[in-house]
Amino acid sequence: MRFSFWTGNSHPWAEILETCQHAESTGWDGIWLADHFLPFAGEPTEPYHEAWGTIGGLAALVPRVRIGTMVTGNTYRYPAVLAKMVASIDHVSGGRIVLGLGSGWMESEHRAYGIPFGTAGQRLDMLEEACEVIKSLYTREISNFSGRYYNLVDAPLEPKPLQDPLPLLIGGGGEKRTLAIAARWADEWNVWGTPEVLAHKGSVLEGHCERVGRDPAEISRSAVALLFLSTDESWLARIRENPIDRPTIIGTPEQVTEIIAAYREVGVDEIVIPDFNLGPAARRRETMDLFIEQVAPAFR
DSSP: OEEEEEOOTTSOHHHHHHHHHHHHHHTOOEEEEOOOSSOSSSOTTSOOOOHHHHHHHHHHHSOSSEEEESOEEGGGSOHHHHHHHHHHHHHHHTSOEEEEEEOOOOHHHHHHHTOOOOOHHHHHHHHHHHHHHHHHHHHOSSEEEEOSSOEEEEEOOOSOOSSTTOOEEEEOOOTTTHHHHHHHHOSEEEEEOOHHHHHHHHHHHHHHHHHHTOOGGGSEEEEEOEEEEOSOHHHHHHHHHSOOSSOEEEEOHHHHHHHHHHHHHTTOOEEEEESTTSOSHHHHHHHHHHHHHHTGGGGO
16 A cells, blocks of 8 residues: 655645655655645635645655645646646656646635636536546647637647656546546546545446446545544544544554555555644654554555
């Protein structure tokens, strides 16, 4: 299994870089960033770094690990321009970039920046067209495409990404449309969830794969959950007393190892740990180290 760290865009750049370099040097496999222009929690005026500019810096300064978005909002950039950006950053990284892509959901930043939001159905239609546009640009010398939302006319894209293919990750768990799009276009798929959620959503994904004639084993699966890891049982008991509105992994190293084993049993290839709840930098690193030293070795 792979274990990856999701750094917060709200931290100062120096802190983001230091934490990501620490993750790389201690054995984590990947770095992920959210693609938003405003914080999705807290005050909208708080500092918040743009994802792809930040990834370009990390690509040059953090070696070895995969780096990607969890996930890029498709509505924010024309897909041909996004494809060009990501291909260039893949060269900067030496071939380690993952393009995470989703339909976009945060209405407040669309409104703030004058980006059309549309309906959920329209955004999913746009996502499906964008996947075809990006895949075409990465695999063909010249691309032509005529869709409802996007058009290409004799469009080249050079240089191609170093990776062939550059992984396209589709994020989301919508069972009718999002998982159908993933079944057709994704190299990787991600969703927030417990092992039970991943088992159910994975079976839905497999059904869509069957309908389009694709081997579901071609799609790598990853899960996101908040991590509460400690050797202090009394602290863990207090965490368990309060309901948390996101999927969580809570326990001692031994207990968390059992939970990760359950994810592996349902076919999860990568666990992504956000830093949202991990506190200031020093405490964040302590939790990261405890996980990578006492949990991850059981799955490598």
